[in-house]
Amino acid sequence: MKKLFMLSSFFMLFTASFLAGQEKKAGLIVTNYFNWLDAGNLDAVVALLTDDFKATAAFAPVAFDKKGWRGVGENFVTAYPGMKHEILDWFADDNKVVVSGIFKAKNTGINMGNPPTGNAVAVPFTTIFELDGKSKIKTLDTKFDMKLFESQLMAGINPHARNEANIRKAYASLENRDYKSFASVCSEDFSEIGFSPDPIKGVWNAIEAYKPFLNAFPDIKFDITSIVPAAPNTYYLTIKLSGTNTGSFMGIPPTGKHAVVEDMDVVVLNEQGLCISHKSVNPNGLLYSIGIMHKLDPRNAAAEASVLGIMAAADAGDTEKLISYFAPDAKHYFNGIANTNDELKNGSWVLNPDSPMLNAV
Numbered sequence: 001m002k003k004l005f006m007l008s009s010f011f012m013l014f015t016a017s018f019l020a021g022q023e024k025k026a027g028l029i030v031t032n033y034f035n036w037l038d039a040g041n042l043d044a045v046v047a048l049l050t051d052d053f054k055a056t057a058a059f060a061p062v063a064f065d066k067k068g069w070r071g072v073g074e075n076f077v078t079a080y081p082g083m084k085h086e087i088l089d090w091f092a093d094d095n096k097v098v099v100s101g102i103f104k105a106k107n108t109g110i111n112m113g114n115p116p117t118g119n120a121v122a123v124p125f126t127t128i129f130e131l132d133g134k135s136k137i138k139t140l141d142t143k144f145d146m147k148l149f150e151s152q153l154m155a156g157i158n159p160h161a162r163n164e165a166n167i168r169k170a171y172a173s174l175e176n177r178d179y180k181s182f183a184s185v186c187s188e189d190f191s192e193i194g195f196s197p198d199p200i201k202g203v204w205n206a207i208e209a210y211k212p213f214l215n216a217f218p219d220i221k222f223d224i225t226s227i228v229p230a231a232p233n234t235y236y237l238t239i240k241l242s243g244t245n246t247g248s249f250m251g252i253p254p255t256g257k258h259a260v261v262e263d264m265d266v267v268v269l270n271e272q273g274l275c276i277s278h279k280s281v282n283p284n285g286l287l288y289s290i291g292i293m294h295k296l297d298p299r300n301a302a303a304e305a306s307v308l309g310i311m312a313a314a315d316a317g318d319t320e321k322l323i324s325y326f327a328p329d330a331k332h333y334f335n336g337i338a339n340t341n342d343e344l345k346n347g348s349w350v351l352n353p354d355s356p357m358l359n360a361v
Contacts, residue, residue, distance in 0.1 A: 026092040030099055030129050033137065034085040040077040046070050048137050055140040069140075075112055080105035085125070095138075097129040103144065107153055113272060114162060121152040160235075162273045164227050167235060170267075170275055171222040177214060179207045186275045193279040206278075212250060217243030217286065230266075237265040245290045252292050259289030319345045 029048065036044040046066065055064045057072070064072060076083060083105035090099040106120040123144050130139040158164070166185040173182035183203050190203040192210075200206045214220060220243035228236045242260040264281040287293045306325055313321040323341045326332075332339040 025135065026095075026097045026129075026131055027090060029131060029135060029137065030090065030097050030127075031087070033129075034087065034099075034101075037073060037076075038084050040081075042070055042073050042077065045073060048135075050132050050136045050138045053138060053140075055142075057142050058144050058146045078109045079107055079111035079116070081109055082106070095131040095133055097131065099127045099129070101125060117153055117155075117157050119153055119155050119157070121149060123149045123152065160227075160229055163233065163235065163269050166269065166273050166275065167227060167237070167267055168224060171224060171239075174210060174214065175220060175222060179204075182207065185273075187270055190275060191277040193277060194283050195280070216245055216247045216249035216254070218247055219244050233269045233271070235267050235269075237267060239263045239265055241286060243286060245286075245292075249287070249292065250296060252295050255290045255292065257290040259286050261285035261289055 033045060033048055036042075036048075046069075049066050049069070051066065053066045053069065055069045055072075057064070083103070085101055085103055087099055087101040089101075090097060092098075101124070102122055103125050104120075104122045106118070107116045108118065109116055111117075125142060125144040127140060127142040129137055132138045170182055170185050173179070173185070186203040186206075188203060189201065190206055192200040192206040195206075195209055200209050221241070223240040223242070224237055225240060226236075226238045230236045239262070240260060241263050242258070244258040245255045247254055261282060263285055266277075266279045266281075267275055268277045270276050284293055287296065310322060310325050313319075313325070323345055326341055328341065330341055332341075332344050
């Protein structure tokens with residue numbers, strides 16, 4: 001009986017010692033993992049991972065394999081040199097280890113292509129490790145408050161700063177005819193919409209389409225007066241476009257006229273901040289202002305002649321001539337009141353040389 005008791009006691013002591021050793025070993029593995037990661041020793045970190053390693057994290061919707069997780073580590077080492085995973089508590093149960101702590105760092109390096117914000121972060125985290133029983137990490141799941149992290153990282157920073165800078169660079173590059181610079185802030189599959197009947201696909205195809213217009217106005221200026229976020233990565237721009245037509249355009253000799261027009265553009269960017277499409281609300285504004293659009297599209301000549309005829313007839317008080325430009329059921333609005341052709345002709349609007357009708361159309 002005494003031998004049995006002693007054997008049982010020895011077994012319990014051995015088991016307790018063995019479990020304590022296992023727990024200590026598990027603790028050493030995860031401690032080494034964080035110490036080596038913080039030190040930027042990614043070779044040592046990767047050596048701790050099994051070949052079929054999988055990691056999940058709060059900042060990504062998909063799991064990472066061993067190679068992908070090394071890439072994440074490289075980004076953190078670059079973006080947060082001197083970072084520290086301060087471990088507050090941990091416990092092990094069989095092959096599972098749970099660690100809680102605080103991630104402390106300062107963003108002084110490039111972070112996923114974004115310039116450093118210079119802000120410090122201190123965010124609580126919990127990481128669950130699964131070990132393979134052979135001193136290797138099989139899985140890892142790290143959780144933290146992503147909104148808290150982003151608020152600290154971007155404190156005092158305009159989240160649209162990168163996109164706005166790229167948009168301004170694109171327009172400035174066109175002003176300076178620096179086409180390589182323009183292409184550097186656009187995706188290869190960039191689309192120009194509205195400049196021609198069909199979208200122009202490809203950034204260099206768009207550049208070739210811009211060249212005749214830019215050459216027609218060598219002093220062209222794009223004065224961006226506002227950039228307003230309209231949707232994720234979509235921006236509405238108000239622009240004052242100005243230039244002097246001292247170069248020929250599509251075979252049309254220069255007029256020498258200077259014009260200033262207001263425009264609104266829609267620019268869409270991708271997640272990397274590169275422009276993927278541009279659309280102008282008033283793409284032919286300058287061409288209309290210098291009076292050559294009708295030469296580019298004969299259909300515009302008739303419309304332009306009608307407008308000029310209407311204004312001339314109105315200024316001369318010639319109601320018969322004026323009415324001839326309108327459809328039988330046309331409506332003429334003065335101070336919000338609709339008038340028929342007959343009402344206009346019979347005096348609803350008094351026409352005389354001293355009272356030009358500037359709002360009749």
